[in-house]
Structure formats: C-alpha cells, structure tokens
Amino acid sequence: MGCDGGTIPKRHELVKGPKKVEKVDKNAELVARWFYCTLSQERLIKPIVACELGRLYNKDAVIEFLLDKSPDKPHADSAAHIKGIKSIIELNLSDNPAWTGRKGNTKGDTYDDQCAQFICPVVGLEMNGKHRFCVLRKCGCVFSERALKEIKTDVCHKCGAGFQETDLILLNGDKEEVEELRKKMEERRLKAKSEKKGKKTKAVESVSRSDQGEESPGSSQKEKEDANIPRDKIHFVSSAKTQADSHSSSSDAATKSSTSSCSKRPASSSERKSEAYKSIFTSHSSAKRSKDQSSNWITHTAYYF
Structure with missing residues (x-):
C-alpha cells in the first residue's frame, strides 16, 4: 500500500529503528523546581517551606x-x-521589586523571561534556578551561595541569628548533593533520639535519688556527726547505748507481764455471783418452762425450752 504516484520512500519511513531517548528541557525542569510545589504541583505561594533535602513546598x-x-x-x-x-x-x-505578578503577560504575545518573585537580599540575584541558593535551618532566611562565599560570617545577614556550616541546606541540589543532605538528616535524627533517651534516664535516676532521700532524710547528718566523734568516745557511746537498750527491753517486758496479769480474771468470779443476778438470764432454772406450760404451736418469736 502506498508508494504510488511516483513517491520514493526513504529508509527511516520503512524501517523502524530504536526509539530516541527524550531529553528533558533544562529550562522547563528549572521552572518546575523553583516555581511549583514538589508535592501538589501547584504554583508556589507564601507561606513556602523547605524540607531537609532542599525541596520546596507550599505549607498547605x-x-x-x-x-x-x-x-x-x-x-x-x-x-x-x-x-x-x-x-x-x-x-x-x-x-523582588521587579516582579509584576501573573498579570504581566496576560495575552501571551510577549516574551516571558520567568522573572522570579524572590531575590537574594545581599547580592540581589533572582531566585529562578540559574543561581544556587541556601537556607539557614535555624532561622529560615534564604541567601544565594555567592553571598555566603563573598561575605563569610557566622551571623545571618537578615535577622542576625548565629549559624554554622552544618545549618546550611542547599535548595534544589543535584542527586549527589541530595544524598549528602539525606545522610546528614539521618545522623541528626539519630542524635536527637539518643539525647531524648539520655534525658529520660537522667530523669528516672533523679526521681529514684529523691525517693531515697525522702525515706532517710537524717542519714547524711548522722554519718557526718559520727565521723566527727573520736574513736574512744564512740566505744563509750556504743556501750552506753547497749546498756540503755537492755534496760528498756527489761522494762517493756515487766509492763507487758503486768498488763497481761491485770487483763486475766479469776476463775472463781462466776461462783461468787448471787442467785438474784443469775435469775435475770434465760439459762436459769426459774426461767425454764415445763411441758404442760409450753404451747403446741410455734410463733415467730416463741420462747420454748
């Protein structure tokens, strides 16, 4: 089919060769990284946040x-x-004072140079992906890498907070730079976990020590007093304590024997009771009824013997 009317087909039209690898446009990739959210793929709008790997997101x-x-x-x-x-x-x-917003090219008939919304406050470079930018992890201020190299300080140029080289996070770096940031992130998280565990163990130890101190508050004072007393007096005091303890134990035994003797009653006290006192109780012979006096039925509160 085809090839009629004197057409001469070429080889690439008849033979299918390997597909060419599609190359990604660098400008389009830069626009996608620096002007759009990595998660929602929407335009970056304040408040804008960055992760520990240097990627940009909308906070919402x-x-x-x-x-x-x-x-x-x-x-x-x-x-x-x-x-x-x-x-x-x-x-x-x-x-960026030169940024006019989205209303600059409404018709689409002019060349749009992708003017960036933000700039470096020190050098004035636009944050459009053509220049490398860094963020300080503690305060969140963003500067170009050129500004940090030209003006080497340990204080933030914008807010005045101190920082170190480990606090710098490169925004939208290459794969190798992202791998390095990932390693630093993992090390930082492991360090934070170990510090939390150390704080918990210290808190538990302090609570246990306070409990021991409450149980024996005067133990330390007694030890100090005993340390200041000479050995001859210690021997004398210990012998006096043993004598006092023996005397107190003997006196306690005597008081216990006296109280036990007082608490016991004589066995012949029941024999000394009079007949008038015994007749009060139902167990007395005068309170018992004979068979003729007892009734043939049983009531709820019957007294029958």
Whole structure:
C-alpha cells in the first residue's frame, strides 16, 4: 500500500529503528523546581517551606499530606521523609521589586523571561534556578551561595541569628548533593533520639535519688556527726547505748507481764455471783418452762425450752 504516484520512500519511513531517548528541557525542569510545589504541583505561594533535602513546598500542601498519608496520592514519595511540622523549615524570603505578578503577560504575545518573585537580599540575584541558593535551618532566611562565599560570617545577614556550616541546606541540589543532605538528616535524627533517651534516664535516676532521700532524710547528718566523734568516745557511746537498750527491753517486758496479769480474771468470779443476778438470764432454772406450760404451736418469736 502506498508508494504510488511516483513517491520514493526513504529508509527511516520503512524501517523502524530504536526509539530516541527524550531529553528533558533544562529550562522547563528549572521552572518546575523553583516555581511549583514538589508535592501538589501547584504554583508556589507564601507561606513556602523547605524540607531537609532542599525541596520546596507550599505549607498547605504539606499539612494536608501529614493529615492524610495515603500512598495513593500523587507525588507522595517526594514527601515520604517528612514526619511532622518539625521536619520542615518555613522560608523567610525577600521579595523582588521587579516582579509584576501573573498579570504581566496576560495575552501571551510577549516574551516571558520567568522573572522570579524572590531575590537574594545581599547580592540581589533572582531566585529562578540559574543561581544556587541556601537556607539557614535555624532561622529560615534564604541567601544565594555567592553571598555566603563573598561575605563569610557566622551571623545571618537578615535577622542576625548565629549559624554554622552544618545549618546550611542547599535548595534544589543535584542527586549527589541530595544524598549528602539525606545522610546528614539521618545522623541528626539519630542524635536527637539518643539525647531524648539520655534525658529520660537522667530523669528516672533523679526521681529514684529523691525517693531515697525522702525515706532517710537524717542519714547524711548522722554519718557526718559520727565521723566527727573520736574513736574512744564512740566505744563509750556504743556501750552506753547497749546498756540503755537492755534496760528498756527489761522494762517493756515487766509492763507487758503486768498488763497481761491485770487483763486475766479469776476463775472463781462466776461462783461468787448471787442467785438474784443469775435469775435475770434465760439459762436459769426459774426461767425454764415445763411441758404442760409450753404451747403446741410455734410463733415467730416463741420462747420454748
């Protein structure tokens, strides 16, 4: 079929060769990284946050992801390392005065140079992906890497907070740089866990020591007093204590014997009771009835003997 009308087909039209690898446009990749949220793929709008790997997100999208971590959500793997709000950093960005917003090219008939919304407050470079930017983990201020290299300080240029080199997180780095940031993140989390365990053990030990101190509050004072007394006096005091203890034990035994003797009653006290006192009780012979006096029926409170 085909090849009629004098057409001459070429080889690539008849023979199917291997498919060419599609190359990703670098400009499109930069726009996707620096102007759109990694999780929701929507335009970045303040408040903007960054994870410990240097990826940019909308804060609302991260909160929704933390509330519902279902694996069916698109791009959920990009935020799998975010465990909570403490795992993200809210960015303190500097606005670009030359940015006109989305209303600059409404018709689409002019060239759009992707003017960035934010800039470096020190050097003035635009945050459009063509320049490397870093964020300080403690305060969240964002600066270009050029500014940090040219002005080497241990204090933030914007808010004045102190920082170290370990607090710097590179935004949207390469694969190798992301791997290094991942290792640092894991080391930081392991260190935090070990510190928490150490604090718990210290708290338990302090509670146990306080309980022991409450049980024997005067033990330390007694030990100090005994240490100050000479050995000759210690021997004399110990012998006096033993004599006093023996005397007190003998006196206790005497008091116990006296109380026990007082508590016992003589066995002949029941014999000394008079007949008038005995006649009060129903067990006396005068209270018993004969067979003629007893009734033939039994009431609820019958007295029959």
